[in-house]
Amino acid sequence: MVERLLDSTTLGRRAKSALALLCLMSLAACSSREVIVEGxxxxxxxxxxxxxxxxxxxxxxxxxxxxxxATGRGEASWRVSTGLAQVNFWSTLLPAFFQNVVFIENYEDLNTYDVDAVLIPEVTDVQYAIPLYTNVKVYEIWMRYQLSLVEPGQLKDEENQVIVTENAQAFTQWPLTAYGKTPTAFLQSDTDAVNEAAVMALRDAGANFITSFGRVPGVVAWVQKSQEAQ
Structure with a gap:
């Protein structure tokens, strides 16, 4: 009787150990990846x-x-933060593309600086593909933007002296797409590969912005009008 009790206790311990091992394996399978894009x-x-x-x-x-x-076994959860890289990238591109650029931080800036229009970039979609999903040893990222040019007065809430964007009417809006990819052969980790693909996508966004800006409806007329007003 005692012997059978000992066997049952040992079996219970083994079951608990096996359960703990399965839990650890499950956590490892559904791991998390975090990337703060920089380049x-x-x-x-x-x-x-x-x-x-x-x-x-x-x-x-x-x-x-x-x-x-993550939604399935063997997949990883991803958090890819592009905000800082977006700001760094566009803060490099735009001052080179326009003769004068002012970065609007608050309501006072709208009143202090005389600008012809305010450009508002918005990320509307980001998608990615990694080898786990595609079975191809390439990491890819797609980005889609909505860019708006708005007259400064459209952004002013004079009663509360704050910037408002919700009801601002842009005089021109256009989409911009970007794509970046990085083969795994050149990188040591998944996170490095996703970071590099995101950086390549941002650079592609810049090239597309430069080559397509003059074809945006309303842009040529706006530039001419701004020059005549100077």
Whole structure:
């Protein structure tokens, strides 16, 4: 009787150990990856347009991140923060593209600086693909933006002396797409590969912005009007 009791106790301990091992394996299988995108963004060599532009980075833009929770065994949850890199990238590109750029931080800036329009970039979509999903040893990221040019007065809430963007009517809006990829062969980890793909996507966004800006409806007329007003 005692012997059988001891056997049952030992079996229970083994079951608990096996359960604990399974839990650890499950946690390892559904691990988490976090990437704060960072990289270098060379200043483009272009002839700047002769206009004065304010640039407004909204809170959502500054803090933008992609969050993808694992849904199956063997997958990882991803959190890819692009906000800081977005700000660094566009802060490098735009002052080279426009003759004068003012970064709008608050309501007082709208009253202090005389700009022809305010540019507001918005990230509307980010998608990614990694080898686990595609079975191809390439890491890829797609980004989609909505860019708006708004007259400064459209952003002013004079009663409360704050900037408002919700009901601002842009005089022109256009989408911008970007794509970046990085083969795993050149990188040591998944997170490094995703970071590099994101950096390549941002650089692609810059190239697309430069080559397509002059074809945006309303832009040519706006530039001409701004020049005549000077």
């Amino acid at each position: 270098s963004f060379p200043t483009p060599v272009v002839d700047p347009l002769p206009v004065s532009v304010g640039v407004l980075f909204t809170k959502e833009f500054r803090e933008h991140e992609l969050v993808d929770d």
